[in-house]
Amino acid sequence: MSDFSVNQFLEMAGTPPLDIEICDVTLRDGEQMPGVVFKPEEKLEIARRLDEIGVEIIEAGFPVVSKSEKNAVRDICNLGLNAKISALSRSRQSDVDVAIDCGVDMVSVFIATSDLHLKYKLHMTCAEAIRCALETVEYAKEHGLIVRFSAEDATRTDFNTLKKLYKKAEEYHADYVSVADTVGIMNPRTMYYMISEIKKIVNIPICVHCHDDLGLALANTLAGAEAGAKQLHTTVNGIGERSGNTPLEELLVNLRLHYGIDRYDLSKLKSISSLVERYSGVPVAKNKAVVGDNAFAHESGIHVAAVLEEPRTYELYSPEMVGAERRIIIGKHTGAKALKYITKKMGYDLEKKDLCLLAEKVKTASEFKRPITCDELRRLILDLKIEFVYNGP
């Protein structure tokens, strides 16, 4: 039996096959989340885990940020991972030099191209910014690097200017052009349109780097991929600037369920999520898709009764698929069937009428707005003052 239920509308709606790769930027954009600092050894461990999952590219950092950042990027390059290692670089030869020093395979040369950024941040004309970027792309290529050219704030940039710039970057032998939706302004329809149009202009692969300011980063990334974008950017748990980036775990599960891409090891998603949660100090919301504590937790009596017979009734995909576990919670919404299951596991054999009485007690006891622990449940069973068979420890 499959690990997940199939969406019958995929075939009806027509779903294109995707030709994609993942570039995970947890160690760079993820770390730009205010307050997040990964220790060098933590960066290495995250890189190893990303490699085990099978992401094709790891953006290991932005080496000019600090000495320890540079060392960490270098150490990651020396790990001998399967993934290609990339570093971020401003459109400056000196930034590329530091990346080369680290031994990276790839460099992401970026320049902001929107009027807002040119005027208020770079204090450059568009022509000056383009010159800087192209010279840097050329320099990085001359030094044997794979080069991604990224237009920062691409989605708020005059589209004709942007298309010309991407074409130029291709002429300067960039290996990829990147659409950075830096402030998350896009929606799936506009992203699909934008990527489709860029695809008509350039023959090199396109990257999409989406931010979640409107909660659409994942949807926009998928829309970009459907339009033909090759390289999809992610961060573990979606950490990153402001509202964060496209979450790796959500994207990979979508790629599996909706597009049949099964080369990534999804069973490591829960553990990398917990690791990054711990290292970053950014708690994962309980109700977060795929890796939240409640992703496979059930309290409602009707749900639990069904899940105990067949988990797929209320689980789209199995917890095992992503390395998580199913949990049955006891609380206000618990019914007799759930209690039968839980009490049996605790060693009790209670009659139906006693389970109903126990359910009432559980509902009263859980008015303090929290789940009931097994110890509390045991006390409630004793409170019933009934006869029962106990086979527990």
Ligand SMILES: CC(=O)SCCNC(=O)CCNC(=O)[C@H](O)C(C)(C)COP(=O)(O)OP(=O)(O)OC[C@H]1O[C@@H](n2cnc3c(N)ncnc32)[C@H](O)[C@@H]1OP(=O)(O)O
């Ligand atoms: C969309 C993104 O995520 S972009 C990446 C953002 N990440 C970071 O900023 C990482 C953390 N940053 C840092 O540690 C520091 O800002 C550093 C080391 C990068 C630079 O530090 P400083 O030299 O002190 O510069 P400062 O931060 O004050 O200003 C940024 C400088 O970069 C320049 N700059 C910004 N983007 C680019 C670019 N793509 N290409 C060239 N120059 C750029 C700015 O014009 C400014 O230049 P100036 O100092 O000559 O005025």
Ligand SMILES: O=C(O)CCC(=O)C(=O)O
């Ligand atoms: O496109 C990229 O590779 C990075 C740009 C970026 O981090 C952003 O604009 O948010």
